[in-house]
Amino acid sequence: MLVTAIDHQESIDHILDKALDNQDISEAEGLLLLQQVESDTITKIQATADRLRKRQVGDTVTYVINRNINFTNICEQHCSFCAFRRDAGAEGAFWLNTDQIISKTSEAVAQGATEICMQGGLNPAAKIEGASLAYYLALVATIKNQFPQIHLHAFSPQEIQFIAREDKIAYQEVIIALQDAGVDSMPGTAAEVLDDSVRKIICPEKIDTATWLEIVSTAHRLGMPTTSTMLSGHIETPSQQISHLHKLRSLQQQALTNNYPGKITEFILLPFVGKEAPQALRKRVGRDQPVLADTLKLTAVARIFLGNWIVNHQPSWVKLGLQGATEALSWGCNDLGGTLMEEHITTMAGAQGGTCMTVEELQTAIASLKRPYKQRQTIY
Numbered sequence: 001m002l003v004t005a006i007d008h009q010e011s012i013d014h015i016l017d018k019a020l021d022n023q024d025i026s027e028a029e030g031l032l033l034l035q036q037v038e039s040d041t042i043t044k045i046q047a048t049a050d051r052l053r054k055r056q057v058g059d060t061v062t063y064v065i066n067r068n069i070n071f072t073n074i075c076e077q078h079c080s081f082c083a084f085r086r087d088a089g090a091e092g093a094f095w096l097n098t099d100q101i102i103s104k105t106s107e108a109v110a111q112g113a114t115e116i117c118m119q120g121g122l123n124p125a126a127k128i129e130g131a132s133l134a135y136y137l138a139l140v141a142t143i144k145n146q147f148p149q150i151h152l153h154a155f156s157p158q159e160i161q162f163i164a165r166e167d168k169i170a171y172q173e174v175i176i177a178l179q180d181a182g183v184d185s186m187p188g189t190a191a192e193v194l195d196d197s198v199r200k201i202i203c204p205e206k207i208d209t210a211t212w213l214e215i216v217s218t219a220h221r222l223g224m225p226t227t228s229t230m231l232s233g234h235i236e237t238p239s240q241q242i243s244h245l246h247k248l249r250s251l252q253q254q255a256l257t258n259n260y261p262g263k264i265t266e267f268i269l270l271p272f273v274g275k276e277a278p279q280a281l282r283k284r285v286g287r288d289q290p291v292l293a294d295t296l297k298l299t300a301v302a303r304i305f306l307g308n309w310i311v312n313h314q315p316s317w318v319k320l321g322l323q324g325a326t327e328a329l330s331w332g333c334n335d336l337g338g339t340l341m342e343e344h345i346t347t348m349a350g351a352q353g354g355t356c357m358t359v360e361e362l363q364t365a366i367a368s369l370k371r372p373y374k375q376r377q378t379i380y
């Protein structure tokens, strides 16, 4: 029994040494880390993630001054975790017009924003002369004509597929047109968990794993940087979490080894908030707010597993609250995200983190760890 415990500790130490030695750990090794429950072992995993963070990106914690604009919540899909979507005409449905988008952007710019993050529901009525792409291009022009300096971080891989499907054109055609119109980078959202058996339950109408990977890789090939995300803490297993991280790492390896002009700029962990989510999934998961300890362990394992391939890691203050997100900075994260100014998707799901942060709040949180802070641009 004693020998087994020693062997076990040795294998954990070996995995952590391997990561510190700049070697990629395997999926089996990542899974073993995630399965640890002893507090001493988890402390070792945390310390390794923190050392890697310090070595890869230093002590400075970054943030971005940005505003979220969700232009509509009218959506044809019915993801089982989504409290944001509405049918057209239903109570609470909204669809912003040009003036509202300009006014929100203008307010953001006046507050020093360098980025607008724009995503929305999949609204089949959002067309100009029957074309979905024309509508999205007009959205981009609305912002870029008046604010050409703003970085437009917009439209998830799912939205790219929606436009392509509606207009019967290739993903590449959509991405090139959006890029030419002024979209600067793509949010790596709609990834949820890149496992089709999980997707069939939580987002059955969404693009499958292969399509998500194909669209993000196409963006990289065309010179559009993307972020990457994972929606954790619902029905997925630790093995599916590691497999998701493995797919992201491989995608980044593909971009870098092929010298694509775009790549993944950061990894953002998004723990599931179930409070106002549709009943079926909420009941199945059985709790309203994320489990902080699980999220922190996964945060550390993500830093270790993604290694030198993806070096910027961001927790979600919307999902964890500012205190939880600040804690994640000691578990491998080096960025506190954006000011957002408004947030609907998770707030409608019952998150307690709030919908906006001032620069001072972010700076104070970072300073509480005695680490320096710095404003960054969207792609670092």
Ligand code: SF4
Residues within 6 Å of the ligand: 075, 076, 077, 078, 079, 082, 083, 084, 085, 120, 121, 122, 158, 203
């Ligand atoms: S998560 Fe996105 S695609 Fe799914 S229902 Fe909500 S708005 Fe629609």
